[in-house]
Amino acid sequence: MKDEQIELWDGPLGDIWATKQQDYDRIFRDLDSGLYAHADIKHGMKILDVGCGCGTTALYAASSVGSGGQVTGIDVSTAMLKLARARAAAASASIQFIQADAATYSFEKAGFDLIVSRLGVMFFADPQAAFKNLHNSLKKHGSLCFLCFRSVEENSWASEPLRIALPFLKSLEVIDPDQPGPFAFANADRLKKILQASEFRDIAVIPFNPTIYLGDDAVKAAEEVMRFGQLARVMRVQQTDKSTKGEIKKQLVSYYETQKSAPEIEHEAACWIVKANG
Helix, strand or coil, X not given: CCCHHHHHHCCHHHHHHHHCHHHHHHHCHHHHHHHHHHHCCCCCCEEEEECCCCCHHHHHHHHHHCCCCEEEEEECCHHHHHHHHHHHHHCCCCEEEEECCCCCCCCCCCCEEEEEEECCCCXXXXXXXXXXXXXXXXXXXXXXXXXEECCCCCCHHHHHHHHHHHHHCXXXXXXXXXXXXXXXXXXXXXXXXXXXXXXXXXXXXXXXXXXXXXXXXXXXXXXXXXXXXXXXXXXXXXXXXXXXHHHHHHHHHHHHHCCCCCCCEEEECCEEEEEEEC
């Protein structure tokens, strides 16, 4: 059976994220800072970056572990991994990149001190099996630290554009909030149960409200939320036509023109930082 998320990320979504890597690193820079502050990366560690994408977190980890450490990044996207490898080579960073599904890949048993991820673990078809596989890759006293979004409703950068676009869209189907996707781990109790069933312990799910930076003008912000987030997901599923997308963009530009009060258009995001021991 085909995995829809793998097809998307090793396809149109991965291609977009590779093309817009610098934009996404700017958008998510506060998220990165929060993850790095909690991950406790130390010199000499062996680290696995799950859903490594274009390599931003892996590059940070490589600079932190030094020559005595080792960093491995895993992702399904051909396009993003191509860019990640090029960025690592340009930085003279020794990082191993693997193209595979972290949920099922046969990692070296007890090979890593730390598993990290920025927005890379919410897409597993079977999250309990995936985290069990990741748990098996940790050393005895290894740890897990990842960042994910809370609910759509708590993330105005995602919910507000969808609200504005609703008059132009078909009727929305009820979406299972637990299905694989950016907001799959909104429910902290469910998330803890998944990790507990995967044999993680000392689990902490910490609220974190960073800023997301959508761009320095209204047009840029509108384009960004039409590329990623809940509106982008709905338009992709509904196969929204070019003309309708144009009308939605006009409405979004008008909205963001009223929102800019700083050099960049900003929204507060609602995230979890999740920490656990193996």
